[in-house]
Amino acid sequence: MLEKFKKSRKLKWALGVLLSLIAIPLLFYTLIYLGAFGKIPSTSDLKELNQSKATQVLAAHGELIGKFYIFDRQPITYSQIPQHLIDALIATEDVRYYEHNGIDSRSLLRVFFKTLLLQDKSSGGGSTITLQLAKNLYGRKDYGAFGIVVNKLQEAIIAKRLEDIYSKKEILTLYLNTVPFSDNTFGIESAAMKFFNKHTKALNLEEAAVLIGMLKASHYFNPRIFPERSRLRRDVVLMQMEKYGYLSNAQMEQAKQKNLQLDYQFYSSNQGVAPYFREQLRKDVSAILDTLKNAEGEKYNIYKDGLIIHSTIDFTMQQLAEASVKEHMQDLQKAHEQSYGSRAPWLTNNEIILAAVKRTEVYKKLSNQGLSDAEILKRLNKDSHEMELFNYDEEKVITGTTLDSIKHYLKFLNTGFLALEPSSGAVKAWVGGVNFEHFKYDHISQSKRQIGSTFKPIVYTAALENGIAPCSYFSINEVTYENGWTPSNSGSYGEDPFMNYNLKTALSNSINTIAVKVLMETGISNVISQAEKMGIQSSLPKVPSLALGTAELSIKELAGAYTSYVNNGKSTTPFYITKIEDSKGNTLAEFKPVQKKQAAFTETNRQVMIEFMKATVNEGTATRLRTTYGLQNEIAGKTGTTQSNKDGWFVGITPKLVTVTWVGSDDHRIGFRNTRIGQGANSALPVFALFMQKLNQNPNFSDITQAHFKKPSEEVVELLDCEASSRDGFFDRLFNNPDKSNNKKKEPKKKKGLFKRLFGKKDRD
Incomplete structure (x- = not known):
């Protein structure tokens, strides 16, 4: 009897543990589903996805010369994505993409048990493309020890809803439009333009493999910073494509032989084509947008609404102008500095130097602390440190003081x-x-x-x-x-x-x-x-x-x-914006x-x-x-x-x-x-x-x-038919003394007739 009781207790205990193992995750999942750890977007929310989009500035013939953005993102349609890029993505990130409903149950269970129960942080992710899309769209929050599980389950719920709403093609498009790349770039179109200066649809196989390879670790495989590392990762993508039948062995080997060639474009405010123009255009467009409202009655946002600004700038002409300015100014700068030598005002004129110092933020900060001008100059000339200074030939790193830097920039024409x-x-x-x-x-x-x-x-x-x-x-x-x-x-x-x-x-x-x-x-x-x-x-x-x-x-x-x-x-008034869309x-x-x-x-x-x-x-x-x-x-x-x-x-x-x-x-x-x-x-x-x-x-x-x-x-x-000059005759020179103190102006001479031009006589007013 006692044995039966003991067995019964063990059975109940085992059953209790089993039920707990089922109930606790179920309760945990229910709490997440109901929004206890933060609201999960509803089906209606997901139907109206509206991610921040970069505003584009186009030259007169449609060339992209710059962007305004919080996140550099330019959405495109599925038809603009080449098939080899889609194949590279699936072969590398989610080979069973077309077979599941957005959730890989085995990977999800692995994360739950290994991470939560065994505290194995190296258990990996195993996310599907749809799960990654959910992460791209809504990011992740820090929930402490349960963070990875909460985030994964939230993403699973969102992924399932996305699969119910959108087709596989639409999910691929959403993913490629939102996935992060290197250098604060979001979306395949922005990445293609930034790293290869071409639209997504024009990417060749090797370029597509470089970008897809970057998704594993965007900074680590950044082709601008780590070209060799990026090339090796590209080859892994190509091998994955061959492994799953998207490429033949010959195609793979041929692609692997190609060198990594970037055509990197800067779209930051400090770099790229026409930065001064783009900054003025930003100010003007922002003022224009303050007078306009969208269908919801809200003002447009130049950084988020994906506007298209058409300008009058000729892209090639702008490049030629910038090249001409640099070519001449670097030579003129050398002549300018040589002409002054050691007597240059940016080195010897204390009044000019102090005025330049007063325009800096560091001066304002020290002045607010009660320091005198003399004390500030002494402070700025005291501590040497490494600094990178602008120079036409190349940026140079020197060891100097803040005052040295101020004098350096003061000399430039x-x-x-x-x-x-x-x-x-x-x-x-x-x-x-x-x-x-x-x-x-x-x-x-x-x-x-x-x-x-x-x-x-x-x-x-x-x-x-x-x-x-x-x-x-x-x-x-x-x-x-x-x-x-x-x-x-x-x-x-x-x-x-x-x-x-x-x-x-x-x-x-x-x-x-x-x-x-x-x-x-x-x-x-x-x-x-x-x-x-x-x-x-x-x-x-x-x-x-x-x-x-x-x-x-x-x-x-x-x-x-x-x-x-x-x-x-x-006369015409200079203008440079033709249209805002x-x-x-x-x-x-x-x-x-x-x-x-x-x-x-x-x-x-x-x-x-x-x-x-x-x-x-x-x-x-x-x-x-x-x-x-x-x-x-x-x-x-x-x-x-x-x-x-x-x-x-x-x-x-x-x-x-x-x-x-x-x-x-x-x-x-x-x-x-x-x-x-x-x-x-x-x-x-x-x-x-x-x-x-x-x-x-x-x-x-x-x-x-x-x-x-x-x-x-x-x-x-x-x-215009007259001689360029004439000289006063003897009597004119005798009676007209060109004295500087004489305020009386000489009368202008009228055009000479043919007879007088031939015989050297002049008319007078």
Whole structure:
């Protein structure tokens, strides 16, 4: 009897244990199912999956030039996925994918018993593609010791619901659109574009195997960082495909022989094509989106809603512009540093150095702690450490102080380059500086600088519009104006004060004394009015020095004004966004070119001004375009240099492209050491010259490079039919003393008739 009782107790105990083993997991599963460890998405939630999508920025011809995202994700459809990529995925990640309902029961039980009961953390996962999709969609939370089991069971519930809602093809598509790759990239399309610069549908077998191989451990098998490791993993994927019948042995071996070749694309804000442009576009689009709402009445999010922004940027032209800027600026930087030597202001001028220090976050932090400027400078110059510094040739690592770093970046010249289509104002290339990662300030959208002699064409246009003939002659002699200001000339212009030049010669050779006289003869108010007609909106100083470009304008403003010379006298407003679409391709906003309704000047004067500026290139201050760079294109242009060589400018005009280049230092107090280096013809013009050389080498731009200016009319030819210069005769020289203190301007000389041209006599006003 006692034996029976004991056996009965053991049986009950065993039965109790067995029931517990069944009940506890069942209860545990029920608690998870009911949301005790966090809400599980319902069937209706899963039917409306809406993951964050990267907003794409497209160039004029559809090339991807950048993205805005929290997670870099670009969804695609099943039809855009090549079969060999799907085969690689299934062979590597879930060979029984088409046979199960989303859950591999054996793997799930293994995880439960080994991990929970035996505390074996190396038991592995064995997740199906559907389970991985559940993890991709909703992530995992930390539940302590039970974390892996809770997460796995939650994913199993979600996976089962996904299988009930979606087909196998749809699940594959969802998975490939959400799976994480290296470098903060999500989804196969983003990975294909980032690592191989091609769409998913264009991936070949080897490239597909590289990306699928990365899924095992995205950082460990990152082909950018660990190319050999990635190649070996690719070969494992290929062998798996051969093992399960997706490839023949010959196909596998052939694919394994291929080298790993990346075409890596940077889409971060600091890197890639057109970073300055993309940052300005981000600001503009964000402001536009604030005025729009989606179907649910919510504002669009540039980082999450997968918008498509169409821009006017020409992808290739942008690349050529960036290459031209880098090529010239690294040479100019060397010359700039050599010209100063050990006397460089970024090394010796304490006022400039302190000003640069005060712009840093570390200064603000130390200043808030009560430290004086002297104490802060001492602190910043005390502790040496390794640092990576920007340099044109390559980033270099040095051991130095924070103050050393500040001085290093203070020495760099910067630039802005903008290319417009004059007929519409569409921006084709935008380079806001030499390196966005280290110099965030955009000289296209944020900067206004004195524009120097690039303002002179506006002065001469106003003169023509107000009745001064192209063949009027002005004396080169110096005159002192109000406040004792006496403009002078550089070079040979000024050696003979009795010389007189017509407008074409004066403008093409940028003669300062004549430019001011033309301004005064025309009237300052008339010149300002002319500038406004050409689209200038900034306030212009009402002083004689306006003729020499003391006004501060932005590159965009100046470029827009110059478009009038090749757009029938009508200036255009630079624009760069054509359309914004939602993720489904529906248009949210559209933008059209904007130009002045009325021409700013007559067609005759437009042609005259083009001839003046063609002379600048052919025989004036920009002749190195012909002599040094060998450009044979039809080009008009204007150089510009501001006082003390602070700023160098060049405006290049072709019949179908207007470009503006500025070069200078971010700190106004640091100018070029001398005019030879700092003049616009040396500091800014070469960027345009190199850019045009590169355009000439690309047949796709022949419509721009081979375009011709409209032939001047007979009237214009007649108006320009006069000698470039004349010299005062004996009696004029005797009775007209070109004294600098003489405020009385010389009267302009009118165009000479045929008889007087032949016999050397001159007319006077």
